[in-house]
Amino acid sequence: MLDVKNLSVNYDAITAVVDLSLTVGDGECVALLGPNGAGKTSTLKAISNLVAHDGTVEFAGTPVGRTAADRLARTGLVHVPEGRRLFAELTVHENLQVGCTARGKRTPTYSVDDIYQLFPQLQALRGTRCWSLSGGEQQMVAIGRALVAAPRLLMLDEPSLGLSPRNVGVVAEALTRIKTTTSVLLVEQNTRVALEVADRLYVMAEGRVRMQGTSQEIEDRSGLLDAYLGQRVAAS
Ligand SMILES: Nc1ncnc2c1ncn2[C@@H]1O[C@H](COP(=O)(O)OP(=O)(O)OP(=O)(O)O)[C@@H](O)[C@H]1O
Numbered sequence: 001m002l003d004v005k006n007l008s009v010n011y012d013a014i015t016a017v018v019d020l021s022l023t024v025g026d027g028e029c030v031a032l033l034g035p036n037g038a039g040k041t042s043t044l045k046a047i048s049n050l051v052a053h054d055g056t057v058e059f060a061g062t063p064v065g066r067t068a069a070d071r072l073a074r075t076g077l078v079h080v081p082e083g084r085r086l087f088a089e090l091t092v093h094e095n096l097q098v099g100c101t102a103r104g105k106r107t108p109t110y111s112v113d114d115i116y117q118l119f120p121q122l123q124a125l126r127g128t129r130c131w132s133l134s135g136g137e138q139q140m141v142a143i144g145r146a147l148v149a150a151p152r153l154l155m156l157d158e159p160s161l162g163l164s165p166r167n168v169g170v171v172a173e174a175l176t177r178i179k180t181t182t183s184v185l186l187v188e189q190n191t192r193v194a195l196e197v198a199d200r201l202y203v204m205a206e207g208r209v210r211m212q213g214t215s216q217e218i219e220d221r222s223g224l225l226d227a228y229l230g231q232r233v234a235a236s
Pocket residue numbers: 011014015016034035036037038039040041042043189
């Protein structure tokens with residue numbers, strides 16, 4: 001579904017990503033895990049052509065080249081950026097309807113009603129303007145808006161960031177359901193969520209992939225993972 005080769009991202013003198021290669025197979029959920037500044041967000045932005053980069057990106061067998069992010073979304077490469085970027089003055093329902101416009105001619109897997117089933121707490125908020133939602137509710141709308149756009153690959157940047165423990169659980173459970181229908185590339189700092197949801201992980205530090213493997217393989221090497229992340233994963 002996604003084949004990234006030798007990706008590098010530089011911001012003037014700052015090197016954010018160095019010679020990174022990764023794949024996401026059809027129906028796979030892959031996580032990029034790593035500490036602050038590891039280059040995870042820059043990797044997603046480069047895949048979506050939101051930042052200049054070297055290297056190649058193929059999506060569904062076709063080189064992405066310099067295709068703009070909004071056009072990529074119409075081909076099914078849908079990116080939910082950190083910070084969600086909802087239309088603050090539009091209601092929950094209107095934001096979800098906007099997502100449908102990015103669908104193109106692809107058959108939708110999720111309707112707007114399916115999103116209310118995936119996140120039942122949004123049902124009562126359908127007429128609420130998004131600026132007044134909690135961070136967790138906004139994240140649910142952002143994921144819902146991306147899902148109604150019929151992604152073939154859903155790229156999510158830190159969906160659990162800043163959420164209450166309860167909402168982290170809600171989002172993790174939703175991701176477990178979403179990955180049964182849609183390929184996912186997930187950026188996470190929450191190691192538990194990444195290990196729980198992803199089939200396979202890449203662990204990044206200082207712009208490079210330092211470890212990769214299935215969630216089981218990564219969990220089995222938790223000592224090494226702790227060293228890269230600077231935290232005790234086994235105990236978290
Ligand atoms: N627009 C930018 N201009 C300059 N430097 C940047 C820019 N965006 C990111 N960087 C730098 O590039 C490096 C990688 O940042 P990036 O946001 O990709 O990491 P990350 O792993 O996503 O971190 P976090 O989890 O904190 O978001 C960092 O050193 C960061 O300061």
